[in-house]
Amino acid sequence: MQDDRHDRQERDAPNGEGPHPANDRTRNERAGLETLIGEILSEEDHQVAQRKLGAAQLRIAKSLNRITAVGAIVGAVSSLGIIGSLVITKISADDAHMALVAANRAWISPVSAMLGALPSAPPTEAITVPVPFRNTGREPATDASIVGGSDSISTDATYDQIHAKERAFEDYCFSISSTKRDASAVSVVIFPEGSATNDYGGSITIKPDVIDWDVHACVVYQTFGNVRHTSVCYYAQAGKTVGSLPFCDQGNRAD
Secondary structure, eight states: HHHHHHHHHHSSSSTOOSSSHHOOOOOHHHHHHHHHHHHHHHHHHHHHHHHHHHHHHHHHHHHHHHHHHHHHHHHHHHHHHHHHHHHHHHHHHHHHHHHHHHSSSSSSSEOOOESSSSSSOOOOOOOOEEEHHHHHOOSSSEEEEEEEEEEEEETTOHHHHHHHHHHHHHHHHHHHHOSSSTOOOOEEEEBBSSOTTSSEEEEEEEEOOOSSSEEEEEEEEEEETEEEEEEEEEEEEEETEEOOOOOOOSSSEEE
């Protein structure tokens, strides 16, 4: 009987193994599953963390971009302010320089044109009209030379025709860009604070065949390194005008 029980026990036993190995396998499988779940959760946590980090970096980048944009705007406004200040300073300096030049440069102006005797109508000979100029400025006018001329004008000419002739000589005067325009031209220095004894004594010769005329004179000179002009126009009529000649309506200008 003992042998039979012993044989039955050996037959019922699973190849000599008891119930413990099955429990171990269950525990191992559960542990593996838990490990896998943990790895999956860890990967998801990592991805979530990465997304949060990326979002944070994006927010920081946007903030930096805004700060950079604000800085650029502030810099641009500051640059505009600096440029504006420089422009204002340059304009002020130019105005100051122009004022200084205007206060100290040479200024050539006509004194008067005199016709000493009443010419006949028509004149029988050429008439010389003295046209003196004076330096009313503070600096000597250098390389000064005078250009003169006269025009005959009909007594029934319109004002537009008269003014056109007067302006034509003025335009010619101001078109002269150099005091050295003619190698044979005589140039002088006109000193400031002139008087009747040291005025620049120019003169215009009027042809005898001219009955009514304009007397033109142009002085070209240098001051402060720039070429300047003075254009003057007087009116006279043979048989009527004597003494100091009146200025024309047009043709009188200085720069």
